[in-house]
Amino acid sequence: MKGFAMLGIGKAGWIEKEDPVAGPFDAICRPLALSPCTSDIHTVFEGALGERTDMILGHEAVGEVVEIGSEVKDFKPGDRVVVPAITPDWRSLEAQAGFAQHSGGMLAGWKYSNFKDGSMAELFHVNDADMNLALLPEGMSLESAVMLTDMVTTGFHGAENANIQFGDTVVVVGIGPVGLMAVAGAKLRGAGRIFAVGSRPLCVEAAKFYGATDIINYRDGDIVEQISELMGGKGVDAVIIAGGNPEVVAQAVKMTKPGGHISNVNYHGQGETLPIPRVEWGSGMAHKNIQGGLTPGGRLRMEKLVSLVEHNRLDPSKLVTHVFNGLQYAEKALLLMKDKPKDLIKPVVLVE
Ligand code: NDP
């Protein structure tokens, strides 16, 4: 089969590989809709995970089941399914402990385009299909569904780890597709004031649509000062980091009040350390919680997100600015994600 792959650090291209094989609990799918991720850019062009050779990219997919293993009970060939970016090993101690994302080792629940071939191919493999697939409901658009697999679940995880309470003031740093879903998640969890930090006008408009009450442009000056002025010098309850360089971690610590939460979902692709400012962290005693998380995956997570779209609580299709028809456009879509033109939030490749 043909797939679009990371050939090595800094290089991506089309390769031929053997078709994947399903074990007893697995499924083989063909993609119906795909989307490249900013994480693919960190992985390929920054070498953030280290060297990977001829590893097919793509971890955001809606697919059609073409084959199932002998023990798969809930899915059959022909089913249209939402395939989460994170497909944990549910028979693992890490999953029992509540951190399935790290089943088998740190970040190892993230298999596609990390430890195994991803979905930008004619066929792709799904481990533990009964626990990792969710049915695509009749009538749900492929564009909306493919946004659930990573953008929605990740942005919402940012909001979950920010521990948002009714009426909280929340800053979302970065309003690409992940940050936009963090804004939407913060609103759904009951935030009062939501500051959204970004600069591209299209993203700013989308941030307002999803629930931002204030827009901060980081190009206009230090965001800590801009937000502090609007807050009358008070700290905020929570900061969700969904973009920017390592310095945003320091900015988040400065902006957060004692006892508040700093929730990072940004993939910091470079550097040895991330900065924590000593004084603003109360010399280590400020009770400012710093949490960083890989998004949850699996079937239940996807089913719950599907429910939010089905019942009109969330419309993730607003994230999709570019739609292509044909697997061959995976390459173009990935490069768009690298270049981030002003009119882009997220591209989707439909494969029929
Ligand atoms: P984008 O590149 O589309 O968005 C990044 C945002 O950050 C933009 O709004 C950009 O502003 C803003 N930004 C850039 N520099 C700064 C700065 N110095 N200060 C403040 N804001 C800044 O990324 P995505 O939304 O696609 O992804 C966000 C991150 O989430 C990525 O690192 C990605 O790899 C990661 N990720 C993590 C996952 C997880 O499980 N934790 C899963 C999926 C993705 P502008 O408007 O100027 O472009």
Ligand code: ZN
């Ligand atoms: Zn991703």
